[in-house]
Amino acid sequence: xxxxxxxIDNIKNKFTQDILNTEVKxxxxxxxxxxxxxxxxxxxxxxxxxxxxxxxxxxxxxGKGFEIYYHFSNDKTGLVFNIHVVLPKNKPEIxxxxxxxxxxxxxxxxxxxxxxxxxxxxxxxxxxxxxGNWAEGVYPYRKEQQ
Amino acid sequence: xxxxxxxxxxxxxxxxxxxxxxxxxxxxxxxILDCLTPRYDVERFGMLLVGSVRHADVxxxxxxxxxxxxxxxxxxxKQAPKPILVVAIGACSxxxxxxxxxxxxxxxxxxxxxxDAYIPGCPPKPxxxxxxxxxxxxxx
Amino acid sequence: xxxxTIIPIGPYxxxxxxxxxxxxxxxxxIVKDVKWETGYNHRGIExxxxxKTFDQVFFLVERICGIxxxxxxxxxxxxxxxxxxxEIPDRAKYIRSIIGELERIHSHLLWAGLAGHFLGxxxxxxxxxxxxxxxxxxxxxxxxxxxxxxxxxxxxxxxDIPNNLVPTIQKNLDALKHKLDLLIGVVMxxxxxHARTKGVGVLTKQDIINFAAVGPTARxxxxxxxxxxxxxxxxxPLVNWKVITAEEGDVFAxxxxxxxxxxESVSIIEQCLEGLKKExxxxxxxxxxxxxxxxxxxxxxxxxxxxxxxxxxxxGYSPVRHKxxxxxxxNISTFxxxxxxxxxxxxxxxxxxxxxxxxxxxxxxxxxxYYNKKPILSGKDMIKLSQQKTEELKKKL
Numbered sequence: 132x133x134x135x136x137x138x139i140d141n142i143k144n145k146f147t148q149d150i151l152n153t154e155v156k157x158x159x160x161x162x163x164x165x166x167x168x169x170x171x172x173x174x175x176x177x178x179x180x181x182x183x184x185x186x187x188x189x190x191x192x193x194g195k196g197f198e199i200y201y202h203f204s205n206d207k208t209g210l211v212f213n214i215h216v217v218l219p220k221n222k223p224e225i226x227x228x229x230x231x232x233x234x235x236x237x238x239x240x241x242x243x244x245x246x247x248x249x250x251x252x253x254x255x256x257x258x259x260x261x262x263g264n265w266a267e268g269v270y271p272y273r274k275e276q277q
Numbered sequence: 278x279x280x281x282x283x284x285x286x287x288x289x290x291x292x293x294x295x296x297x298x299x300x301x302x303x304x305x306x307x308x309i310l311d312c313l314t315p316r317y318d319v320e321r322f323g324m325l326l327v328g329s330v331r332h333a334d335v336x337x338x339x340x341x342x343x344x345x346x347x348x349x350x351x352x353x354x355k356q357a358p359k360p361i362l363v364v365a366i367g368a369c370s371x372x373x374x375x376x377x378x379x380x381x382x383x384x385x386x387x388x389x390x391x392x393d394a395y396i397p398g399c400p401p402k403p404x405x406x407x408x409x410x411x412x413x414x415x416x417x
Numbered sequence: 418x419x420x421x422t423i424i425p426i427g428p429y430x431x432x433x434x435x436x437x438x439x440x441x442x443x444x445x446x447i448v449k450d451v452k453w454e455t456g457y458n459h460r461g462i463e464x465x466x467x468x469k470t471f472d473q474v475f476f477l478v479e480r481i482c483g484i485x486x487x488x489x490x491x492x493x494x495x496x497x498x499x500x501x502x503x504e505i506p507d508r509a510k511y512i513r514s515i516i517g518e519l520e521r522i523h524s525h526l527l528w529a530g531l532a533g534h535f536l537g538x539x540x541x542x543x544x545x546x547x548x549x550x551x552x553x554x555x556x557x558x559x560x561x562x563x564x565x566x567x568x569x570x571x572x573x574x575x576x577d578i579p580n581n582l583v584p585t586i587q588k589n590l591d592a593l594k595h596k597l598d599l600l601i602g603v604v605m606x607x608x609x610x611h612a613r614t615k616g617v618g619v620l621t622k623q624d625i626i627n628f629a630a631v632g633p634t635a636r637x638x639x640x641x642x643x644x645x646x647x648x649x650x651x652x653x654p655l656v657n658w659k660v661i662t663a664e665e666g667d668v669f670a671x672x673x674x675x676x677x678x679x680x681e682s683v684s685i686i687e688q689c690l691e692g693l694k695k696e697x698x699x700x701x702x703x704x705x706x707x708x709x710x711x712x713x714x715x716x717x718x719x720x721x722x723x724x725x726x727x728x729x730x731x732x733g734y735s736p737v738r739h740k741x742x743x744x745x746x747x748n749i750s751t752f753x754x755x756x757x758x759x760x761x762x763x764x765x766x767x768x769x770x771x772x773x774x775x776x777x778x779x780x781x782x783x784x785x786x787y788y789n790k791k792p793i794l795s796g797k798d799m800i801k802l803s804q805q806k807t808e809e810l811k812k813k814l
Contacts (some may be wrong), residue, residue: 159648160499160714184642185629187747189727189740200727202714209648211714234629234747260456263345264381271380271464300458304483304564307527314530314546345456375480378468379461400483400564 134208162213167225185234190242192274197223227253245272291323295333301340304400305367317403335362341369341376347383354390363392368399446760466739487520488719490569492726496715497571508696509573511689514652518682523552524720525675548596573702583690614668618755628751631744632722637674638666644718656688
């Protein structure tokens with residue numbers, strides 16, 4: 132049993148009821164889909180107990196709604212572990228991860244600007260790149276803008 | 278235009294350059310800095326990169342200009358002592374280059390302020406930058 | 418406490434080529450807080466990428482950053498090859514690694530020069546940039562351009578390095594190694610650089626983990642992360658090399674890590690050139706006809722740290738969503754930690770009275786005896802002289 136499988140099993144045992152879908156693509160790539168409400172405890176477990184490093188988060192709009200992939204890296208095995216969350220289109224809201232690590236601060240501000248996703252309990256949800264570039268309330272990465 | 282020869286008189290020697298980097302990828306900026314270093318050494322022609330546009334004879338512009346930069350560029354152009362030579366360096370400042378279709382692109386430099394010389398290339402080699410500035414000098 | 422003074426650095430500041438605005442909140446000379454404003458350099462690349470075909474995206478991502486102009490295509494290629502599920506030929510792997518490592522050398526040299534410039538130590542700037550030129554010449558020989566190389570494509574590389582070029586590259590590398598020895602001697606022993614960089618801008622291990630910093634910034638604080646080793650790609654698993662780390666976390670440790678990394682890069686390139694000779698010429702790509710639906714993540718170790726690309730595709734010709742995370746994105750936020758509590762001059766690592774003992778050797782000039790037309794001091798002698806001066810200074814300090 133490889134290291135990656137062990138890690139996935141470990142996560143599965145701990146969060147049995149929260150996991151909606153698991154996809155292990157290769158030895159070093161895995162994605163897990165969870166509801167937004169379980170994000171904080173899952174990220175906390177990965178960051179504090181498993182010593183994963185937060186890489187970044189990618190948000191996109193699709194038919195399902197707003198999807199966010201939180202990318203974590205395990206530097207010992209080279210595993211890129213994605214937490215996949217789907218948010219409803221009419222009310223895109225999720226807890227901020229800044230309570231766990233500073234690294235999430237900028238990327239959440241950016242996602243807030245480009246797609247209009249609201250991050251709850253973010254200490255400073257100011258504009259990062261849009262000031263002077265595009266107006267408030269315009270979300271250039273949404274599909275309706277294209 | 279200017280028959281008094283004022284321009285040709287003041288731009289004869291020791292041009293001081295001010296460098297404005299827009300939303301660039303840094304390549305042109307590096308090549309401009311490269312011109313100062315021992316292999317190319319523009320300082321032997323009396324050219325000097327200065328810290329403020331108020332001291333400059335030439336305004337070098339590199340990189341595409343986005344909405345936020347446009348305001349700053351106009352401000353800096355207003356601060357510059359006139360007459361000033363404006364040189365657009367690199368594909369992005371000449372035409373917009375690969376970023377011309379971007380959602381924040383505010384137009385190539387010559388749509389915003391008058392440009393005296395274009396040095397195309399992605400990035401232009403330091404030799405090309407030197408050649409461009411000297412062509413400009415001869416023209417004046 | 419009195420009202421803090423705000424000192425803006427930027428957006429167009431002589432210190433930096435790129436536009437960005439740092440606001441230092443100062444009380445007296447001590448920096449209390451840092452805020453930063455960005456958006457001056459926003460070009461909407463992620464958005465543009467969605468309107469380009471996969472082949473065009475390579476040229477677009479190359480222009481994210483001119484200095485790391487191989488790292489982004491590298492990560493994007495890794496990402497696309499994960500989606501397509503293709504293994505590239507060994508020759509292409511070697512060529513990719515050679516370009517990647519040459520870029521690391523050129524970037525670290527550039528940084529070392531700029532660091533010297535920021536310290537007010539322009540001699541280092543001039544010297545180092547002079548030594549950087551042969552590396553750019555190598556790039557011109559191999560790829561045809563000094564900065565943007567356009568070497569990568571899905572399934573391989575665009576241009577081969579013919580075997581008869583290998584001796585030329587080797588010769589340039591040997592010359593470079595000699596210059597690196599000199600440079601490291603200069604920088605590591607210089608009391609001024611020691612005084613200006615040791616104990617300045619310290620980042621602890623915990624800070625690195627909290628800010629998720631990567632690359633030499635992390636390695637200088639004892640966090641040994643390097644994508645080339647952790648998630649091996651291209652030819653890195655085929656060659657021998659080691660990850661350079663330091664424990665102190667100050668500016669000096671970062672200088673040391675970067676300088677020593679260049680030796681590793683030279684060694685990697687040499688091994689790759691050996692490997693290149695064994696492979697058949699021209700076997701540089703696998704044809705990829707179409708890209709299936711899916712999503713992929715690709716990583717590459719840029720000179721500044723980990724570059725991360727995330728792409729989703731729908732079976733068409735262009736990405737549906739393309740997310741790019743450049744290393745500086747996480748590294749710059751550590752600025753908040755490293756410069757709070759320092760003085761202004763240290764915070765910007767810029768203005769300080771610097772002992773100008775190297776200025777005499779600025780251009781490796783020759784001092785001529787005017788009457789006899791004979792050089793009385795060659796460049797080498799002048800280096801020797803300045804080294805003597807450094808030794809004297811060391812004793813004094």
